Amino acid sequence: VSMLFLILLLFLSALFPVAFSCCTKISEEIPKGILRRVERFDVQKADGLCHLEAVILYIEGRKFCVSPRIKKVKKWMKKKRLHVHQKHGRRQKRFKIKRREKEREKKQ
Numbered sequence: 001v002s003m004l005f006l007i008l009l010l011f012l013s014a015l016f017p018v019a020f021s022c023c024t025k026i027s028e029e030i031p032k033g034i035l036r037r038v039e040r041f042d043v044q045k046a047d048g049l050c051h052l053e054a055v056i057l058y059i060e061g062r063k064f065c066v067s068p069r070i071k072k073v074k075k076w077m078k079k080k081r082l083h084v085h086q087k088h089g090r091r092q093k094r095f096k097i098k099r100r101e102k103e104r105e106k107k108q
Contacts, residue, residue, distance in 0.1 A: 022050035023065030030066055034059065035076045043068070043077075 023044055034057070042056040044065075055073055057064045066073055 021063075023052055023054040023056060026052060026054045026065045026067045028067050028070065030070055030072060034064075035072070041077070041080075 037059045038057045039060070040058045042058075044050050044052065044054040044056055046053040053068055054065045055068045055077065057066060068074070068077075
């Protein structure tokens with residue numbers, strides 16, 4: 001029975017990859033200096049499988065869900081969108097920060 005459940009779970013995750021990566025909780029605050037360490041970020045829309053609007057920050061292989069209404073995050077995303085390689089998905093927009101841009105931030 002458990003093997004059947006595992007196979008079913010793998011099958012569903014292949015069909016609906018976004019459903020298992022949706023943020024279910026978001027932080028309304030963000031620690032100082034954390035935005036400098038972000039490797040990439042996704043914008044999660046509140047439509048389809050994900051029922052919560054969020055910005056997903058990826059730092060050192062971990063995922064942090066924050067509110068897109070935080071002023072600091074809005075300003076940071078606006079700045080990054082001018083200097084990023086964009087990939088558009090159906091449910092989420094994914095942004096990968098260029099390495100040179102990160103190096104410039106470290107020097108500042």
